[in-house]
Amino acid sequence: MPPVRTPFLILVLAAVGCTPTPPPELTIIARPTEINDTGEVTTLSVTATDGNGAVGKGQVRISSTAGTLKEGGSFDLDAYGVVRTPYSCKLADDPQCREQVRLIASWTTDGQTATTDTHVTIIPPPPAPWEDKVSWDPGARITSCSGAGAPAAAPCTGGMCAHGFTCINDQCVLNGGGGGLQYTLRFNPSVDVDLHVVEPSSATDAGVCEVFWGAPSNSNRPTMCGALSSLDLDSNAACNLDNVNIENVIFPNNQVRPPPGVYVARVDLWSACTLSTPINWELQVRAGRISRYYCGTFDPMQEDRGGPMAGLTVSTIVIPAP
Numbered sequence: 001m002p003p004v005r006t007p008f009l010i011l012v013l014a015a016v017g018c019t020p021t022p023p024p025e026l027t028i029i030a031r032p033t034e035i036n037d038t039g040e041v042t043t044l045s046v047t048a049t050d051g052n053g054a055v056g057k058g059q060v061r062i063s064s065t066a067g068t069l070k071e072g073g074s075f076d077l078d079a080y081g082v083v084r085t086p087y088s089c090k091l092a093d094d095p096q097c098r099e100q101v102r103l104i105a106s107w108t109t110d111g112q113t114a115t116t117d118t119h120v121t122i123i124p125p126p127p128a129p130w131e132d133k134v135s136w137d138p139g140a141r142i143t144s145c146s147g148a149g150a151p152a153a154a155p156c157t158g159g160m161c162a163h164g165f166t167c168i169n170d171q172c173v174l175n176g177g178g179g180g181l182q183y184t185l186r187f188n189p190s191v192d193v194d195l196h197v198v199e200p201s202s203a204t205d206a207g208v209c210e211v212f213w214g215a216p217s218n219s220n221r222p223t224m225c226g227a228l229s230s231l232d233l234d235s236n237a238a239c240n241l242d243n244v245n246i247e248n249v250i251f252p253n254n255q256v257r258p259p260p261g262v263y264v265a266r267v268d269l270w271s272a273c274t275l276s277t278p279i280n281w282e283l284q285v286r287a288g289r290i291s292r293y294y295c296g297t298f299d300p301m302q303e304d305r306g307g308p309m310a311g312l313t314v315s316t317i318v319i320p321a322p
Contacts, residue, residue, distance in 0.1 A: 022051030026060070026114040028105045030087070034121040037091035037098070042120055046075075046083040046105045051112070055081035060107045064089075066096035066122075069103065077107075089122050097122050130180075130257045131288030135318040147282060147293025164233030164248055175232050176250030180288055181258045183229075183265050183315075185247040187281040192236045192270040193298070195247035195283070196311055200261025201225045208262075211249055213237060213270075214307055228252065228259070239273040256288075260321040268311025272300035285315045 029045045048056025060083050063072035067089030075083040089097035101122055106115045137144075153171035154161075161172035176182040185195040194213055201209035209225035216231035217223040233248040251258055267283055279298040284291055294314045304310060 024109050024114040025049045026107050026116045028116050028118045030120050036125045037122050039088050039090045041086045041088045044085050044087050048081045048107045062105045065102045066094050131290045133320050134287050144292045145295035178253035179251035180256045181251045182286045183249040184284045187245050190241045190243045191273045192239050194268045194270045196266040197249045198264040239271050260319050263317050265315040266311040267314050268306045269298040269303045271303045276300050283314050
């Protein structure tokens with residue numbers, strides 16, 4: 001009996017029937033790839049295609065090692081085979097929200113499972129600005145007021161301004177705005193009201209250094225205690241009236257954060273300059289981007305021609321160490 005031969009066509013069909021289906025494909029992308037640990041959100045995009053390149057259908061499961069998808073969840077693929085979902089990782093809710101978090105996506109179709117992953121970097125927020133940590137007026141006796149702030153800038157005259165002001169964009173701007181700390185005293189009417197600022201100093205036994213009319217700490221009269229600040233504007237000194245009615249203690253423009261320690265501001269009526277009417281004053285204390293205002297009134301009888309440590313303590317701030 002001759003041998004039975006399998007037709008060639010049957011062999012080809014059998015071979016074709018044994019070819020496995022190509023595996024499905026899955027991709028996951030996070031945009032952005034970096035988020036902070038206080039609840040910032042990134043968007044996860046998962047795309048599924050079957051082994052023949054067709055749009056994926058069904059559900060994708062997404063989980064993470066920390067954050068909002070730590071317990072995992074199933075998401076329906078849309079008509080384009082895509083899932084988009086928000087994701088965040090808040091350290092206050094999950095102590096594992098640090099450095100990098102792994103996100104895993106899986107999808108099963110036609111008995112085959114595709115798995116992929118990506119990573120999102122969790123970054124701590126930038127530290128709070130130093131001025132947010134300043135302690136204002138511990139044990140203060142004078143409460144702050146709303147404050148009128150600086151008057152509108154006057155135009156420059158031939159590119160020039162009065163002492164204590166700088167011409168910027170054709171406007172006379174009070175000096176000191178670039179420093180980390182600034183004390184500005186405004187008063188009315190024109191009399192001699194003095195501003196005293198006491199700053200910490202390692203150069204004295206008392207550990208403080210006072211800047212005022214008697215020790216302005218400028219290029220002409222530097223202090224012996226190494227003050228960083230300077231009395232940049234001393235108005236109506238000894239009743240030589242200039243009618244500017246501003247005293248301004250400023251810190252270096254290149255010093256963003258003043259040294260740690262206690263800073264005290266005092267306001268003193270040196271002389272009423274023959275006036276008999278009340279004198280109103282306002283002190284602005286600016287630490288970084290934060291300003292507070294303090295208001296008061298002097299009776300002319302309170303003039304004292306005071307020297308060091310004279311006047312009324314108005315503001316005390318404590319700047320902590322970095």
